Each structure stands twice: as C-alpha cells, then as structure tokens.
C-alpha cells in the first residue's frame with residue numbers, strides 16, 4: 163500500500179502558506195500612547211504601518227519630522243499641520259533614537 167504521507171505533508175505546507183499570507187494582512191500594531199490613533203489614521207493610506215517599524219533603528223526625532231514632511235510634500239499625504247506635529251511627537255517618543 164502506498165503511503166499517504168506526501169499528500170498530508172503537502173496539505174500542511176499549503177495550510178501554513180495560507181496562514182502566512184493571512185498574517186500579513188493583519189493591521190500592524192503600533193506601540194500604545196498618545197497620537198497612536200492619529201498615526202494609524204494618517205500613515206496607513208499608501209503603505210503598511212510596517213514602514214515605521216522597519217525604519218525605527220535609524221530614526222531620530224529630527225529625521226521623523228523630515229520623514230513626515232516628505233510624506234506630505236513629496237508623496238502628497240493630506241495631513242493637517244496639527245496632526246503632523248502629533249505624529250512626529252508620537253514617532254519620536256516611541257520609534258526614535260536619541261540625538
């Protein structure tokens with residue numbers, strides 16, 4: 163009798179792959195804190211919030227300020243100046259390195 167193992171293995175691999183794809187679609191959690199909701203509302207329109215976390219190790223407060231300005235001036239993000247300030251403060255506090 164032939165073993166069913168290869169079929170079972172293929173099904174497990176397929177299920178895992180589907181799970182992984184689904185996982186990517188989950189909203190990226192931000193660190194909790196004041197301004198978190200403003201960031202989630204304004205920085206998720208064109209790309210994943212993962213962009214913030216991926217860049218975290220390099221970014222100082224000044225660089226986050228420049229980054230938010232760039233999203234607005236270069237890429238056309240529509241963010242109110244007051245929200246931009248909230249976002250910059252939040253990012254500097256939670257995802258910035260000193261300096």
Ligand code: HEC
Pocket residue numbers: 201204205206207208209213214217229230232233237238239240241249
């Ligand atoms: C109008 C669309 C848009 C909005 C809204 C937007 N971004 Fe971006 N963002 C882009 C584009 C376009 C890129 C660069 C292209 C790419 O790599 O996909 C980018 C790239 C980035 C990067 C990677 C580094 C870089 O400069 O390429 C970071 C970090 C980032 N965005 C942060 C933010 C933050 C924080 C916000 C909220 C203030 C935000 N983005 C809102 C369009 C946007």
